[in-house]
Amino acid sequence: MKVEQLEDITIDQQQAVFGAYDTLIAIVERALMVTIGLHNSVVEIKGESDKNVEMAADVLRSMLRLYETGDTVDEEVVHRLIDEASEGGLEEIFKAMGDVITLTHRSIPIKCKTLGQKNYIKSLRDNAVTICIGPAGTGKTYLAVAQAAQELKQGVVERIIMSRPAIEAGEERLGFLPGDLAQKVDPYLRPLYDALFEIFGAEKAEKMRERGEIEIAPLAYMRGRTLSRARIIIDESQNASLATLKMALTRLGEGSKMVLTGDVTQIDLPKVTESGLEKCASILSSIEGIGIMRLNNRDVVRNKLVKDIVKAFEKAEADKGPAPGKQQRPRKK
Structure with a gap:
């Protein structure tokens, strides 16, 4: 069992990360199969997968970082942070949102x-x-x-x-x-x-x-x-x-x-x-x-x-391959 902690979380930060009725934290728990609890000013993340616990901690830190810079943290943002964490692109979000x-x-x-x-x-x-x-x-x-x-x-x-x-x-x-x-x-x-x-x-x-x-x-x-x-x-x-x-x-x-x-x-x-x-x-x-x-x-x-729909259609097109009787043109390097 892997455990990570985020300490000294203020009440305002707790509200930003957990969301109304814990809706935001529930998204992280479901997506990464972890359990997230709050004890006084410490957020504790537990899970069977070390990688998932670390990803969850990164997502929570990113949510706090966005909150501190005045950006909105809502369900769509949390889903995007989870996707980027799984692809190793969390830092790209902050580079993008600088201006x-x-x-x-x-x-x-x-x-x-x-x-x-x-x-x-x-x-x-x-x-x-x-x-x-x-x-x-x-x-x-x-x-x-x-x-x-x-x-x-x-x-x-x-x-x-x-x-x-x-x-x-x-x-x-x-x-x-x-x-x-x-x-x-x-x-x-x-x-x-x-x-x-x-x-x-x-x-x-x-x-x-x-x-x-x-x-x-x-x-x-x-x-x-x-x-x-x-x-x-x-x-x-x-x-x-x-x-x-x-x-x-x-x-x-x-x-x-x-x-x-x-x-x-x-x-x-x-x-x-x-x-x-x-x-x-x-x-x-x-x-x-x-x-x-x-x-x-x-x-x-x-x-x-919408993102899931786009992915599904892209996969369907890729699985279908070139039309019968036609050869796919090689991509230019």
């Missing part, structure tokens, strides 16, 4: 939560163009909007332009939706509004739209324009052809930066082969000033269940 990207309209700091996200933000800051490919829940769009908001606040850019292809992911079609064209495309742009409203607040975001500081439009509306001193975000880029992405990229004007985000496992085009995002990343990968970022399931921060 504040911007503040929401409620003055809540927006920080990266994984090393992959931190590298993504660095690419957004350092490169004129960033192409970010990754699964759902990795913060591709939200972090791009957060970085754009900070650049607008600092006067680095004069406006934020957000766009995405108006491609359906279900049964609804543009022609059968009620209203004029603006009302028809609005549902497809709603995720962009959601990110803006969280960062700026709904009322301020609407006023910024009226003043032209924020523009949200379908990708097709970009043709023929030159976009200067703007941060341009092209969301759901996996649903655009290579020709359309070329059109978007060549809109870049003086003082502008652009990011293309997308999940190549969720292509809604009639033919998967019509998607241009991977082709675009391959063509532009060697150009200076263009960053290619690839996030994975370790960067999923939306919900633990």
